Amino acid sequence: MFLQQLINGLTLGSVYAIIALGYTMVYGILELINFAHGEIYMLGAYLVIIFLGIFTAMGLTSANFTLALILSIILTVVFCSAYGFTVEKVAYKPLRNAPRLSPLISAIGVSIFLQNFIMLTQGATDRGFPYRFGEGHLYFLNVDITYLQAMIIIVSGFLMFSLRIFIWKTRIGKAMRATSQDKTMAALVGINVNSIISVTFIIGAGLAAVAGVMVAAYYGLINYFIGYIAGIKAFTAAVLGGIGSIRGAMVGGIILGLVEGLGAAYISSEYKDAFAFIILIIILLIKPSGIYGREIDEKV
Amino acid sequence: MIKDIIEKIRALTKKSIIFRSSLIAAWAAILFLPFKDIKTAVMMFLSVLIGLSAIFFVRKSNFYQTFLEEFHPDFPHRFRKPALIALLIAFFVSPFILADYYLDVLIISGIYIILALGLNVIVGFAGLLNLGFAAFYAIGAYTYALLNTKLGLGFWACLPLSALSASFAGLLLAIPALRLRGDYLAIVTLGFGEIVRLTLNNWDSLTNGPNGITGIASPSLMNLSLGRLEYFYYIVFAFVLLTLAIIRRVESSRIGRAWIAIKENEIAASSIGINITKYKLYAFTFGTFWAGIAGTLFASKMQFVSPESFTFIESVFILSMVILGGLGNTYGTVLGAFILALLPEVLRGVQLYRMLILGLGLVLLMIFRPQGLLGGGKSVRIRN
Numbered sequence: 001m002f003l004q005q006l007i008n009g010l011t012l013g014s015v016y017a018i019i020a021l022g023y024t025m026v027y028g029i030l031e032l033i034n035f036a037h038g039e040i041y042m043l044g045a046y047l048v049i050i051f052l053g054i055f056t057a058m059g060l061t062s063a064n065f066t067l068a069l070i071l072s073i074i075l076t077v078v079f080c081s082a083y084g085f086t087v088e089k090v091a092y093k094p095l096r097n098a099p100r101l102s103p104l105i106s107a108i109g110v111s112i113f114l115q116n117f118i119m120l121t122q123g124a125t126d127r128g129f130p131y132r133f134g135e136g137h138l139y140f141l142n143v144d145i146t147y148l149q150a151m152i153i154i155v156s157g158f159l160m161f162s163l164r165i166f167i168w169k170t171r172i173g174k175a176m177r178a179t180s181q182d183k184t185m186a187a188l189v190g191i192n193v194n195s196i197i198s199v200t201f202i203i204g205a206g207l208a209a210v211a212g213v214m215v216a217a218y219y220g221l222i223n224y225f226i227g228y229i230a231g232i233k234a235f236t237a238a239v240l241g242g243i244g245s246i247r248g249a250m251v252g253g254i255i256l257g258l259v260e261g262l263g264a265a266y267i268s269s270e271y272k273d274a275f276a277f278i279i280l281i282i283i284l285l286i287k288p289s290g291i292y293g294r295e296i297d298e299k300v
Numbered sequence: 301m302i303k304d305i306i307e308k309i310r311a312l313t314k315k316s317i318i319f320r321s322s323l324i325a326a327w328a329a330i331l332f333l334p335f336k337d338i339k340t341a342v343m344m345f346l347s348v349l350i351g352l353s354a355i356f357f358v359r360k361s362n363f364y365q366t367f368l369e370e371f372h373p374d375f376p377h378r379f380r381k382p383a384l385i386a387l388l389i390a391f392f393v394s395p396f397i398l399a400d401y402y403l404d405v406l407i408i409s410g411i412y413i414i415l416a417l418g419l420n421v422i423v424g425f426a427g428l429l430n431l432g433f434a435a436f437y438a439i440g441a442y443t444y445a446l447l448n449t450k451l452g453l454g455f456w457a458c459l460p461l462s463a464l465s466a467s468f469a470g471l472l473l474a475i476p477a478l479r480l481r482g483d484y485l486a487i488v489t490l491g492f493g494e495i496v497r498l499t500l501n502n503w504d505s506l507t508n509g510p511n512g513i514t515g516i517a518s519p520s521l522m523n524l525s526l527g528r529l530e531y532f533y534y535i536v537f538a539f540v541l542l543t544l545a546i547i548r549r550v551e552s553s554r555i556g557r558a559w560i561a562i563k564e565n566e567i568a569a570s571s572i573g574i575n576i577t578k579y580k581l582y583a584f585t586f587g588t589f590w591a592g593i594a595g596t597l598f599a600s601k602m603q604f605v606s607p608e609s610f611t612f613i614e615s616v617f618i619l620s621m622v623i624l625g626g627l628g629n630t631y632g633t634v635l636g637a638f639i640l641a642l643l644p645e646v647l648r649g650v651q652l653y654r655m656l657i658l659g660l661g662l663v664l665l666m667i668f669r670p671q672g673l674l675g676g677g678k679s680v681r682i683r684n
Contacts, residue, residue, distance in 0.1 A: 033483050050334050082331060094667045100482050101429050102666045105623060108431075108616055109662025116656040121335040228612070232494070235487070270502045277491035277498075284488050285476045 003143045005265045006258065011149045011218070013257020014156030018211040019234035020241070020249035021163060022084075022204030028180040028244035029200050031100070035107035036087050038231020039114035040080050040205045044212025045222045046122055047076040052130055065131070077209045083114075084205025085198055093194075111228070118224040129220045152214045159207060160250050167246060172199060180244065229273060233260075236280040242293025251291060321352035391537060395530040403529050407601060409641035410536035411594050414543050416621040416637035417630065418590030421547065423619065424628035425556060426583035427563030428478075429486040432493025433618050436588040438500060438610035440466040440595025445513040445605045446506070455519035459596050466592025467585045469496075474584035478577060493615055500607040512606025516599050536597055543590055547630055550586065559583055560628070613655070620662060626672030635673060 019041050026034040051072035055061050061068040091110045095103040138145045167173040178186040179196045187193050215230070216222050237256045241248025256276060264272040283290065313320040329345035395403060419433045443462035447453040453461075477488045500507045507513065518525055519535060550556050558579045561569040570576050599605050617640065625636025640658075647654055665672070 033487065047334055079331070079334060086327070086331060091663045091667075098666070098670060101427075101486075102670050104429065104483055104486060105619070106663045106666040109659045109666070111659070112613070112616065112655055113659030113663070116653075116659060118335070120652060120656065232490070239487075271498060274495055274498045277495050280491050281477075281488055281495075284480055284484055288480060288484060 001265075002262075003141060005261050007143055007145055007149065009258035009261025010254065011152050011257070012261055013237075013254035014153050015211050015215055015218075015253075016230075016234050016237045016257050017250045017253025018156050018159060018207050018214075019230060020237035020253045021160070021246060022208050023235050023238040024241070024243055024246060024249040025176075025200050025204050027238070029176065029183075029197060030092070030096075030103075032092060032103050033107065033235065034092075034201075034204070035104065035231070036091070036110040036114060037204065037208060038227035038229075038234065039111050040084055040087075040227070041208040041212040041215075041230055041234075042118065042222070042224065042227030043083055043114065044076050044080045044209030045216035045226065046118060046127065046212075046224075047079050047209070048072050048213045048216055049127055049129060049222070051075050056130065061131070065133070069131075069133075073210070073213055076213055077206045080209030080212070081202040081206045084201040084208075088198060088201040093197075111231075115224050115227065122224065124224065126221045126223045129216050129222070132220070133217070148218060152218060155210070155214065159210060163203070163207070164246060166203075172196070176200060232280075233276040236276045236283075239280060239288075239290055240283050242290030245290070245292040248290055248292035317353055317356045318349075321349050321356060324352055325349040395533050400529050403533050405642065405645050407529070407533055407536050409638050410533075410540045411597050411601070412618070412621060412641040413540050413634050413637040414590050414594040414597070415618050416625070416633045417543050417547050418587045418594065419618050420622045420625075420628065420630065420633040421550075421559075421587035421590075422583050423622055424626075424633065425551065425559040425563065426580055427482075427559075428580060428583065429482060430489045430587075431486045431612070431615055431619070432489035432491070432496070433588075433591060434610040434612070434614040435489075435493040435496035436466040436470055436591035437595045437598070437614070437618075438496055438605075438607070439469050440592030441599040441605045441609075442500065442507065442513070442595075443592070444596040444599045445516050448516050448599075449513055455517065455596070455600055456521075459593065462596045463589050463592035466595065467589040470584045470588030470591075471581065474581050478580045478584070490612065490615075493610075493612060497607050497610055497612075500610070507607075510607060512604055512608075514604050516603045516605065518600050518603065532601060536601075539593060539597065543593070544630070544634065547590075551630060555579065555582055563628070616662075617658070620658060623662070623665060624672055626674040629672065629674050632672055632674030639673075 019037065022037045022040070023034060026032060026037070052061065052068065055068040055072060060071075087110055091106045092103050095106055133148070136147045138147070138150060167176060175186065175191045175196050176199070178189070178191055179193055183193050186196070211230075215226070233256060234253065237252035238249050239252070240255060241250065241252025256279065259279065260272060260275050263275045267275075309323075313323060325345045325348035328348045329341045332344050333341045391406075394406065398406070415433070415437060418436075419430060422428050422430050422433075440462040443465045444455070444458045447458045447461060448455075473489070473492050477485055477492075480488060501510055503509070518532065558569070558574045559582075561572070561574055562576055562579055566576055598609075618637075621637040621640045622633050623636070624640060625632030625634065644651065644654055647657070650657075
């Protein structure tokens with residue numbers, strides 16, 4: 001029972017971690033809480049269902065399900081990245097030199113807009129994921145892991161690992177690190193700060209899209225407001241790990257998933273969503289810099 | 301080769317407004333495409349194209365610049381008093397003229413005005429972004445609802461109690477939370493708002509959970525029930541005036557000036573001897589006090605409360621009122637609250653699109669007129 005909850009929590013936690021990466025990267029570079037990030041994840045969940053529907057209509061799903069699934073996921077990631085890119089250009093870029101609260105309010109506006117956009121075009125009722133797959137089980141130490149759960153954990157781990165490689169070993173990654181340390185200095189040494197910011201948003205949105213796909217397949221049911229609550233939880237994960245720190249987002253997401261899984265099982269499932277908020281408040285009050293974060297001094 | 305093409309497209313977008321608009325419109329249509337059919341996407345393309353070209357053309361003209369940057373609707377001074385008196389008379393006689401439906405709308409907007417004025421103290425004066433203001437509204441409403449239905453206490457006895465309990469909750473949240481910087485504080489208030497709502501939703505034995513509390517009494521005065529719409533209208537009207545008067549007084553007092561100093565620059569404010577924590581606590585407790593008053597009025601108006609009325613969206617809605625009117629501008633806040641509270645009634649035909657418009661409006665407002673309709677408070681406007 002305990003191990004089973006641990007696995008469930010780990011599955012959930014790796015999804016949170018993937019979303020949290022987007023928050024933490026954007027915050028690291030722009031010091032902006034990208035409130036619309038959760039909605040990108042929600043868009044991902046919807047888009048994969050829409051694309052699968054289109055492929056079914058074309059007859060591809062029945063011919064080769066794996067291919068159809070992979071194509072849908074790729075299209076979903078591309079579209080979500082385009083959304084992330086657009087949101088930054090439209091809602092955040094014009095406000096780059098505005099007071100700190102302006103982009104935050106603009107982000108809330110984007111979030112409300114996207115939620116209602118989906119509600120109006122896709123309906124207010126729950127949408128089901130049209131196919132079940134990965135339903136086979138692995139039994140291990142009396143714990144029951146579905147293939148889908150294993151897939152989620154493996155894919156998340158792979159994405160986190162690749163992101164780490166990307167940030168630390170590539171030129172763009174290096175430029176991102178430089179930009180997050182000091183935008184002006186980065187611009188002075190020839191980095192195109194605007195395109196680095198765009199890349200950050202594109203990667204973050206792509207990761208959120210993958211998370212959306214995994215959640216849609218895992219729970220089988222989605223609706224237009226899943227983005228808000230998942231966004232808050234992923235943000236909590238990012239803060240828990242230390243906002244701005246990639247490693248922190250991964251650790252924070254997994255801790256949060258475990259706490260939530262175990263809390264729902266052993267304390268109260270009604271207050272499941274409240275755990276994240278309580279953790280968030282406690283962390284912010286006790287150690288706002290999180291587990292791996294740097295202490296940030298107030299600049300004059 | 302590819303670089304040349306990109307450069308050419310860039311040059312063309314800079315030169316031709318139509319080309320630029322059609323590129324953006326095509327991008328929007330592509331993003332839109334998966335969610336609806338091709339026909340709607342094409343219509344989307346055309347409307348965005350026309351809209352954007354119009355905007356770009358207008359932006360080239362002078363009118364736009366003068367409107368957005370130099371438009372400070374300053375009423376001539378000698379008209380101010382007569383206009384204000386006329387407005388007061390209009391509101392005073394409206395129960396005799398207007399149908400019940402409009403009176404209802406006015407009552408709701410009055411409650412929102414009190415709420416927005418309270419939030420303006422926190423966000424506009426002291427510069428502390430609060431994304432969980434509906435929680436304090438909820439605490440006020442539920443305090444009255446519970447005291448009234450469980451203990452039988454009347455409206456006037458409960459009013460100060462609920463205001464103080466909202467205020468006390470504000471103090472409890474603020475003591476630890478005020479150490480945080482701007483956006484972290486915003487997130488903590490958001491979390492607090494959600495925790496309050498989830499608690500109201502799940503504490504079935506006390507709050508009756510999602511079903512809410514029914515049968516809350518209307519206010520009465522010496523055995524005379526004031527539940528009738530006209531009476532209630534005057535009560536709300538009186539409270540709006542009272543709130544306005546008190547907040548105006550506080551705004552121009554030493555405390556109000558300290559708030560504005562803190563908002564402008566915390567370090568500078570503390571270096572001239574302003575106790576930052578103390579004044580921030582004042583702002584939080586004073587602002588949430590009015591949320592408690594508004595909550596009581598709301599509960600007695602509806603005679604029913606449920607957690608559904610106090611969601612995050614409600615907090616954002618109240619915040620939008622303050623922002624629309626102009627952060628830190630008291631009269632602007634009144635105007636903003638009035639407009640946004642009336643909006644759902646005006647937009648009845650397109651009610652589904654209400655929140656879509658609100659979201660888009662917030663973004664556009666932040667980009668094009670962050671100081672709101674009437675301009676920001678004193679501090680922001682530079683006087684020559």
